[in-house]
Amino acid sequence: MVSERSLAVLRAIVQDYVESREPVGSKSIVERHAFGVSAATIRNDMAQLEDEELIAAPHTSSGRVPTDKGYRVFVDQLTDLRPLSPAQRHAIEAFLGQADDLDDVLARTVRMLSQLTNQVALAQYPLFGSSRVRHVEIVALAPSRLMSVLITDSGRVDQSLIELADAAEQAAAEEPYLAELRARLNAELIGVTLSEAPGVLARLLDGIPAPRRALADRIAARLARQLADSRQDRLVMAGTANLARTEGDFTGSIFPVLEAIEEQVTLLKLFGEMEIDEAGVAVRIGRENAGTGLEETSVVSSGYSAGGSLAHVGLLGPTRMDYSNNMAAVRAVARYLSRLLGED
Numbered sequence: 033m034v035s036e037r038s039l040a041v042l043r044a045i046v047q048d049y050v051e052s053r054e055p056v057g058s059k060s061i062v063e064r065h066a067f068g069v070s071a072a073t074i075r076n077d078m079a080q081l082e083d084e085e086l087i088a089a090p091h092t093s094s095g096r097v098p099t100d101k102g103y104r105v106f107v108d109q110l111t112d113l114r115p116l117s118p119a120q121r122h123a124i125e126a127f128l129g130q131a132d133d134l135d136d137v138l139a140r141t142v143r144m145l146s147q148l149t150n151q152v153a154l155a156q157y158p159l160f161g162s163s164r165v166r167h168v169e170i171v172a173l174a175p176s177r178l179m180s181v182l183i184t185d186s187g188r189v190d191q192s193l194i195e196l197a198d199a200a201e202q203a204a205a206e207e208p209y210l211a212e213l214r215a216r217l218n219a220e221l222i223g224v225t226l227s228e229a230p231g232v233l234a235r236l237l238d239g240i241p242a243p244r245r246a247l248a249d250r251i252a253a254r255l256a257r258q259l260a261d262s263r264q265d266r267l268v269m270a271g272t273a274n275l276a277r278t279e280g281d282f283t284g285s286i287f288p289v290l291e292a293i294e295e296q297v298t299l300l301k302l303f304g305e306m307e308i309d310e311a312g313v314a315v316r317i318g319r320e321n322a323g324t325g326l327e328e329t330s331v332v333s334s335g336y337s338a339g340g341s342l343a344h345v346g347l348l349g350p351t352r353m354d355y356s357n358n359m360a361a362v363r364a365v366a367r368y369l370s371r372l373l374g375e376d
Contacts, residue, residue, distance in 0.1 A: 055095025100318030113360040133189040146271030151349035158341035281350035292325035334366035338373035
């Protein structure tokens with residue numbers, strides 16, 4: 033059983049090691065922290081922590097570093113998260129508030145989180161199967177090119193180009209017909225869920241005259257693809273270069289980590305397994321990520337809601353990270369995303 037003072041020594045070791053990246057010894061703990069006991073007493077506490085496998089000696093020096101188990105105890109003992117400063121909160125609101133649509137919101141989110149924490153930032157797109165079509169637009173950009181625009185009630189705007197194959201399709205793509213097709217699409221699709229929309233879209237083609245059927249098929253096929261893409265579970269990320277700056281925190285190559293990041297299925301599965309606690313965050317540390325290629329990393333996540341769907345935003349980095357700051361940043365950004373997207 034670890035004593036209260038030993039837990040305080042563990043917190044000091046974690047904090048000092050995160051800051052310095054150097055093994056922490058009893059002498060430096062006495063000098064940097066007001067424990068009011070001798071270095072010999074601190075060494076006894078460190079011996080107890082080592083017996084519990086919460087700290088370990090990386091080599092023959094007298095210093096110790098936290099283990100994955102030690103980081104877990106440290107995180108579980110965090111009774112309060114260091115709040116972001118008013119300037120940081122204002123920067124988040126100002127930067128994300130300038131976004132034009134969901135894609136821009138999430139791209140800005142990961143850039144902001146990466147800059148705040150110097151970690152890899154990740155944001156999951158909400159699953160939009162329960163979201164509904166707000167509007168469909170078909171716009172003529174040129175005689176041989178159209179753009180289809182799909183807008184959902186969750187704020188997602190998806191645009192896609194349609195190249196017209198021949199003169200017959202170009203002749204069919206006259207504005208009066210496009211206006212008629214737009215009206216027909218919106219009359220049938222507005223308010224329909226994205227999971228139901230493909231079936232509605234297929235029935236819409238019935239009764240369209242043959243001269244215009246080929247163009248209608250092309251437009252419907254593109255919209256069907258946009259609907260499928262909108263329901264796909266995927267991530268946006270930023271700050272991968274931060275891993276190179278912390279490469280010394282990994283015992284081997286960082287390539288397995290990079291491969292796991294590129295394999296979005298791994299991260300999405302990990303997000304799905306993480307249970308958000310009462311503080312609004314979840315943390316997976318080191319060996320808790322076994323079998324994913326992320327055994328030397330920690331993942332911090334929080335949930336946000338959009339369009340009636342829950343998704344995750346988070347950070348990935350070496351186990352030697354500033355957990356308190358990172359957890360607070362992820363939670364603050366997730367809460368702001370929920371407010372921002374809820375307004376849409």
